[in-house]
Amino acid sequence: MSDDAIEQIARPRPSGTLESELWDLAATVVDPEVPVLTIEDLGVLRSVRISDQGVIVQITPTYSGCPAVDAMRDDIVAVLNKAGHSEVMVQVVLAPAWTTDWLSQSGRDKLEEYGIAAPGPRRTDGVVSLGLGVRCPHCGSLHTREAARFGSTSCKALYVCQRCQEPFDYFKEH
Amino acid sequence: MKSSHVASTAITPESIAGAGAIASEAVALYALGLGDDALILAQRLGEWITNAPELEEDVALGNIGLDQLGHARSLLTYAGSAWGKTEDDLAYFRGEPEFRNRQLFERPNGDFAQTIARQLIASVYFDSLYRELSTSTDPTLAAIAAKARKEVDYHLDHSVQWLNRLGGGTEFSHERMQRGLDIMWACVDELYSADPLAEDLKGISVDPQTLRADFDVLVPRLITDAGLQIPTTPQSRGGGRLGQHSESLGPLLAEMQVLARAHPGASW
Numbered sequence: 001m002s003d004d005a006i007e008q009i010a011r012p013r014p015s016g017t018l019e020s021e022l023w024d025l026a027a028t029v030v031d032p033e034v035p036v037l038t039i040e041d042l043g044v045l046r047s048v049r050i051s052d053q054g055v056i057v058q059i060t061p062t063y064s065g066c067p068a069v070d071a072m073r074d075d076i077v078a079v080l081n082k083a084g085h086s087e088v089m090v091q092v093v094l095a096p097a098w099t100t101d102w103l104s105q106s107g108r109d110k111l112e113e114y115g116i117a118a119p120g121p122r123r124t125d126g127v128v129s130l131g132l133g134v135r136c137p138h139c140g141s142l143h144t145r146e147a148a149r150f151g152s153t154s155c156k157a158l159y160v161c162q163r164c165q166e167p168f169d170y171f172k173e174h
Numbered sequence: 175m176k177s178s179h180v181a182s183t184a185i186t187p188e189s190i191a192g193a194g195a196i197a198s199e200a201v202a203l204y205a206l207g208l209g210d211d212a213l214i215l216a217q218r219l220g221e222w223i224t225n226a227p228e229l230e231e232d233v234a235l236g237n238i239g240l241d242q243l244g245h246a247r248s249l250l251t252y253a254g255s256a257w258g259k260t261e262d263d264l265a266y267f268r269g270e271p272e273f274r275n276r277q278l279f280e281r282p283n284g285d286f287a288q289t290i291a292r293q294l295i296a297s298v299y300f301d302s303l304y305r306e307l308s309t310s311t312d313p314t315l316a317a318i319a320a321k322a323r324k325e326v327d328y329h330l331d332h333s334v335q336w337l338n339r340l341g342g343g344t345e346f347s348h349e350r351m352q353r354g355l356d357i358m359w360a361c362v363d364e365l366y367s368a369d370p371l372a373e374d375l376k377g378i379s380v381d382p383q384t385l386r387a388d389f390d391v392l393v394p395r396l397i398t399d400a401g402l403q404i405p406t407t408p409q410s411r412g413g414g415r416l417g418q419h420s421e422s423l424g425p426l427l428a429e430m431q432v433l434a435r436a437h438p439g440a441s442w
Contacts, residue, residue: 061244061321063240063241063244063325064241064244064245064247064248064318064321064322064325065240065241065242065243065244065245065247066244067240093317094248094317094318094320094321095313095316095317095320095321096320097317097320097321097324098321099324147230148230148233148234149234149328149331149332150230150233150234150236150237150238150328150332151233152233153237154237154240154241154325158230172328174324
């Protein structure tokens with residue numbers, strides 16, 4: 001799939017004037033666990049539309065049990081309330097399932113600056129997963145090793161750089 | 175796993191899958207069984223937090239449990255839509271005979287090797303189940319399954335790594351891993367037996383019997399590769415889907431439900 005095609009799926013910003021404004025407002029909400037990333041960067045923001053019941057925002061969780069979803073939901077409601085929209089409903093959609101391929105390029109750059117290695121392209125279905133080199137976000141070395149597959153949150157693994165000796169988080173391909 | 179989410183942010187049936195899908199009675203019962211499987215396993219995994227043999231495993235088992243809890247929340251929310259109940263109503267205010275989980279998931283943790291054996295059997299099952307369920311004609315079940323399967327992939331990988339490490343480790347770890355497999359093996363037949371809650375749901379549910387072949391091909395190979403013996407344990411009677419459980423489920427529920435029952439309706 002081309003980068004443009006992925007971009008269209010990952011960030012379906014509405015075309016209507018008012019709805020796109022509301023989208024941009026909701027898009028200022030950040031992931032409470034990785035506060036450099038907005039929910040738009042992540043591809044978590046799925047749709048914004050105006051209905052008889054007020055503004056309906058749809059988000060998708062990165063992982064089913066991700067506790068950040070509740071915080072994001074509250075933040076979306078707060079940011080839209082503040083802009084004068086009193087009726088806001090946030091829905092959780094599970095399809096299409098979120099993938100790290102939806103992470104925007106600027107999101108990837110911000111992750112690296114923040115000290116988290118960005119995910120590579122997701123492997124397709126198969127039984128063999130190859131551990132390719134993960135670049136250290138501190139010194140850029142590829143001489144790194146996985147210390148723990150499960151890290152501080154569901155979406156991250158813990159790595160250690162064998163050149164600069166620093167530990168760092170790696171956003172797992174998903 | 176202590177679920178401490180605030181009642182006001184509980185996911186409502188309307189917010190699942192965005193469409194406000196309401197399950198029929200038959201689909202709700204089916205989803206309830208699947209949700210209970212995930213919930214009870216999540217609770218067992220949560221018992222390892224601060225008790226695992228090393229910090230990384232505390233985090234790993236906690237994370238795997240959290241994923242399972244996520245699957246349970248989606249499934250129980252969907253089930254509850256048929257009866258006007260929330261995920262919390264179903265998790266905290268049902269008694270033992272009303273739980274529909276297969277007995278594998280309530281098996282006590284035992285030692286680390288027993289937990290790995292249980293997780294290996296569970297992950298292979300979930301991987302096949304969610305693969306098939308993701309093509310269900312019920313869009314909500316299909317969406318939950320497609321999401322869950324990506325997560326189970328990591329769980330299976332984790333179990334296989336430990337199976338190899340313990341099986342091919344020291345004499346002591348080898349013995350413990352073998353014992354773990356022997357103990358958990360008793361629940362395999364029940365796991366893959368017909369689901370009495372899904373008999374009339376053609377195209378919507380997955381018949382576990384059709385998944386048995388995956389297990390029979392993959393698991394013996396994994397066990398043999400790890401230098402271990404395929405167990406010949408007598409099979410348990412089962413009956414989890416009908417509310418028949420082992421004596422270990424009661425204490426698990428008591429711990430899981432005590433706070434919600436002491437303060438009904440409270441939010442924190």
